Amino acid sequence: MNVHDLPTPALVVDAAALDHNIDTMAAVRPGAALRPHVKAFKSTAMARHLADRGGHRTFCCATLKEMEGMAAAGLGEDLLLANETLDADRLATLVRRGDAHVTVAVDSPETVEVAAQAGADVLVDVDVGLPRCGCLPEEAGRIADLARARGLEVRGVMGYEGHVVANPDRSRRSGLVEECMALLRRAHDDVGGDITSAGGTGTYDLHHWAREVQAGSYLLMDTHYARLDLPFRQALQLMVTVTSTSPTKGWGVVDAGLKALGMDHGNPDLPGWNVFFCSDEHTTFLPAPDGDTGLPTVGSRLWLVPAHVDPTVAYHERLYVTDGDDVIETWDVDLRNW
Amino acid sequence: MNVHDLPTPALVVDAAALDHNIDTMAAVRPGAALRPHVKAFKSTAMARHLADRGGHRTFCCATLKEMEGMAAAGLGEDLLLANETLDADRLATLVRRGDAHVTVAVDSPETVEVAAQAGADVLVDVDVGLPRCGCLPEEAGRIADLARARGLEVRGVMGYEGHVVANPDRSRRSGLVEECMALLRRAHDDVGGDITSAGGTGTYDLHHWAREVQAGSYLLMDTHYARLDLPFRQALQLMVTVTSTSPTKGWGVVDAGLKALGMDHGNPDLPGWNVFFCSDEHTTFLPAPDGDTGLPTVGSRLWLVPAHVDPTVAYHERLYVTDGDDVIETWDVDLRNW
Numbered sequence: 001m002n003v004h005d006l007p008t009p010a011l012v013v014d015a016a017a018l019d020h021n022i023d024t025m026a027a028v029r030p031g032a033a034l035r036p037h038v039k040a041f042k043s044t045a046m047a048r049h050l051a052d053r054g055g056h057r058t059f060c061c062a063t064l065k066e067m068e069g070m071a072a073a074g075l076g077e078d079l080l081l082a083n084e085t086l087d088a089d090r091l092a093t094l095v096r097r098g099d100a101h102v103t104v105a106v107d108s109p110e111t112v113e114v115a116a117q118a119g120a121d122v123l124v125d126v127d128v129g130l131p132r133c134g135c136l137p138e139e140a141g142r143i144a145d146l147a148r149a150r151g152l153e154v155r156g157v158m159g160y161e162g163h164v165v166a167n168p169d170r171s172r173r174s175g176l177v178e179e180c181m182a183l184l185r186r187a188h189d190d191v192g193g194d195i196t197s198a199g200g201t202g203t204y205d206l207h208h209w210a211r212e213v214q215a216g217s218y219l220l221m222d223t224h225y226a227r228l229d230l231p232f233r234q235a236l237q238l239m240v241t242v243t244s245t246s247p248t249k250g251w252g253v254v255d256a257g258l259k260a261l262g263m264d265h266g267n268p269d270l271p272g273w274n275v276f277f278c279s280d281e282h283t284t285f286l287p288a289p290d291g292d293t294g295l296p297t298v299g300s301r302l303w304l305v306p307a308h309v310d311p312t313v314a315y316h317e318r319l320y321v322t323d324g325d326d327v328i329e330t331w332d333v334d335l336r337n338w
Numbered sequence: 339m340n341v342h343d344l345p346t347p348a349l350v351v352d353a354a355a356l357d358h359n360i361d362t363m364a365a366v367r368p369g370a371a372l373r374p375h376v377k378a379f380k381s382t383a384m385a386r387h388l389a390d391r392g393g394h395r396t397f398c399c400a401t402l403k404e405m406e407g408m409a410a411a412g413l414g415e416d417l418l419l420a421n422e423t424l425d426a427d428r429l430a431t432l433v434r435r436g437d438a439h440v441t442v443a444v445d446s447p448e449t450v451e452v453a454a455q456a457g458a459d460v461l462v463d464v465d466v467g468l469p470r471c472g473c474l475p476e477e478a479g480r481i482a483d484l485a486r487a488r489g490l491e492v493r494g495v496m497g498y499e500g501h502v503v504a505n506p507d508r509s510r511r512s513g514l515v516e517e518c519m520a521l522l523r524r525a526h527d528d529v530g531g532d533i534t535s536a537g538g539t540g541t542y543d544l545h546h547w548a549r550e551v552q553a554g555s556y557l558l559m560d561t562h563y564a565r566l567d568l569p570f571r572q573a574l575q576l577m578v579t580v581t582s583t584s585p586t587k588g589w590g591v592v593d594a595g596l597k598a599l600g601m602d603h604g605n606p607d608l609p610g611w612n613v614f615f616c617s618d619e620h621t622t623f624l625p626a627p628d629g630d631t632g633l634p635t636v637g638s639r640l641w642l643v644p645a646h647v648d649p650t651v652a653y654h655e656r657l658y659v660t661d662g663d664d665v666i667e668t669w670d671v672d673l674r675n676w
Contacts, residue, residue, distance in 0.1 A: 084593075086580075111581070132622050246465065281401060315653065316675070
C-alpha cells in the first residue's frame with residue numbers, strides 16, 4: 001500500500017531512520033547493555049523488531065499492561081517493571097503465568113510487600129534527583145534487607161536521572177550523570193546485586209558505571225530530544241490532510257490536533273510552516289517567515305513532527321512502517337491503556 | 339462493584355453530577371436547541387444516556403469515526419460532521435449505509451466536491467473569528483451556490499466562536515458572541531436554510547439568534563471551564579493510586595500522568611494538594627500550603643481533576659459511572675481514534 005492511500009491522521013515510522021537508530025544505539029550499548037523502554041512505543045511488534053535487529057532481549061516497562069503484553073508475545077526473557085505497583089493480584093497473576101522473568105522496582109515497605117505477595121524479583125528504585133519515585137540512597141540497604149527477609153531475590157538498583165537527560169549542554173549533562181550515579185553507587189554498595197540500571201536517550205553514552213541504560217525515545221525520536229546533540233534520526237511523523245485554507249487571512253488547517261499528539265512539550269513542528277495552535281482535531285499553521293508564501297491545496301498531505309513521542313504514540317492504534325512511500329508493515333500499538 | 343476495587347488509573351463519571359449537567363442544559367436548550375458534541379465524550383453509550391435523559395436527538399461529531407459509530411448505534415437521526423473532510427469514499431460509505439441523516443460542514447470548493455461525491459447534505463462553515471476552518475462570511479453564499487449547483491441540500495450555516503467561549507467575563511463574552519453572530523447572520527442571509535449552529539459550553543445561554551448550540555464539555559466538565567461562572571458540576575475524575583512517597587522531601591507520586599490526561603490546558607488539579615509535574619505514568623504532588631502536611635499512605639486512592647476533558651477521555655478505553663462508591667455502569671469510549 002502507498003502511504004498516501006492511508007486515512008489520516010496516520011502515525012508513520014520511517015523504517016530506514018528507525019533501523020539507523022537501532023544500529024547506532026546497539027553499537028554503543030549492545031545486548032543487555034541496553035534495556036529498551038517499551039513505554040516509548042507500546043507495541044510488541046516493534047519490540048520484536050528491536051530484539052531481532054538490535055539484539056536486545058531485556059526490556060523495561062512502565063505499566064503492568066506493558067509487562068503482560070510483552071510476556072504474552074514471547075518477549076519475557078527478562079522484564080523489568082521500572083515503576084512501583086500496588087496491584088499485588090495482577091502482579092502475582094503475571095508471575096504465576098510463568099512466561100516471563102518478572103522483576104519489579106520497589107522503594108517502600110508497601111511495594112516490597114506487593115512483590116513478596118506476587119513472588120517477583122526486585123530492583124531497589126533510588127531517588128537520584130528526579131522528584132518522583134525512589135527511596136533515598138541511604139534507605140536503599142534497608143529496603144533490600146526487607147525484601148531479602150521476605151525471601152525475595154534482590155537483583156540490584158535502578159535510578160533514573162530524568163531531570164538531567166534533556167540538558168542541552170553535553171558536558172554539563174555528563175557531569176550531572178556522574179553526580180547522580182554517585183548516589184546510585186552509594187545505594188548499590190548497600191544493596192548489592194548484579195544490576196545497575198539508569199539513564200535514558202539523552203544520556204545513553206554518558207554512563208560508564210551503570211550496567212544497563214533504560215532508553216526508548218531514541219527509536220522514534222521527537223522535537224524535544226532533537227534539540228540535543230544526539231546521532232538519532234527523526235523516525236516518527238504524523239501524516240495529516242489539509243482540510244481548510246484561508247488564503248485571505250493566510251492560514252491553513254490540518255486534520256489532527258490534541259487527540260493525536262502529546263502536548264506537554266508544546267506544539268508539534270510542521271517543517272516549512274509555523275504551527276499556530278492545536279485544537280482537538282485540528283492544527284492551524286501559518287507560512288514560515290522565510291518559507292514559500294503560498295498555502296498548500298486543500299486535500300494535500302503534510303507531515304507533523306511530534307514534540308513528545310511517548311504520549312503521542314499512546315493516542316494511536318497503530319504505527320505504519322514505511323520504506324519510501326510503501327507501507328511495509330503495520331504494527332499495532334497493543335500495549336497502550338492500563 | 340465498588341469503585342475502589344477498580345484498577346487505576348480509572349476515569350470515573352459521577353452520575354449525579356452528569357445528570358445535573360444534562361438537566362441544567364436541557365432546561366435552557368431543550369431538544370434540538372442543543373446539538374451535543376460527541377467529541378467531548380466519544381462514547382455511544384453516553385450519547386444514548388444523553389438522548390434518553392436530555393431529550394436531544396441531533397448530535398454533532400468531529401470525526402468520521404464518531405459519525406460512523408453514532409450511526410451504527412442507532413443515534414443517526416440527524417448527525418452533523420461539524421468539521422471538513424476530504425475522505426469522499428468513507429463519507430459516501432456512511433451515507434449509503436442509510437442508517438443516518440448525514441450533514442457535513444463545507445468551506446471550500448474541494449469540500450463541496452467531497453460532499454457531492456458522497457451525497458451528503460451540507461452546512462456552510464463560516465469563520466466568525468477563530469483562526470481555524472470556515473470560509474469568510476462574504477464567501478458563504480458562493481459556497482452554498484456551488485453546493486446547490488451540485489444538487490446538494492444546503493441546510494444552513496455554522497460558525498464556532500472558539501476564541502470566545504472561555505472568556506472569563508460573562509458580559510464581555512456575551513458581547514463577543516453578538517459580534518460573531520453578526521458575521522454568521524450575514525453569511526446566513528446569503529446561504530439560507532433552517533439551521534444556524536454555533537457555540538459551546540461557555541456560551542450556551544448567550545445565543546439568542548442561533549437555533550442550536552454545539553456544546554459537549556458541559557457534560558463532564560474540567561478545570562478550564564470550571565473557571566467560568568457556569569452552573570455545571572465537575573462530573574469527571576481520574577482515580578489514581580499513591581505509588582510512592584518521600585516523607586523526607588515531602589512529595590508523593592500517583593500512577594497516572596501524560597498518557598491519561600490531556601495536557602494542553604496544563605496540569606490536572608489534585609484537591610487538597612498541589613500538582614508539581616506530570617510524566618508519562620506519574621504525577622508528583624506536594625502538600626498545599628494551607629493543607630494537611632502529612633502525605634497520604636502508599637496504596638491509598640486519590641482523585642485528579644482533568645484540565646481538559648476532550649483529550650483526556652480520548653486516552654481511555656472506558657468511563658466508569660458511579661453512584662457514591664458503586665460502579666453502576668461502564669461506558670466504552672468506542673468513538674476514539676479515527
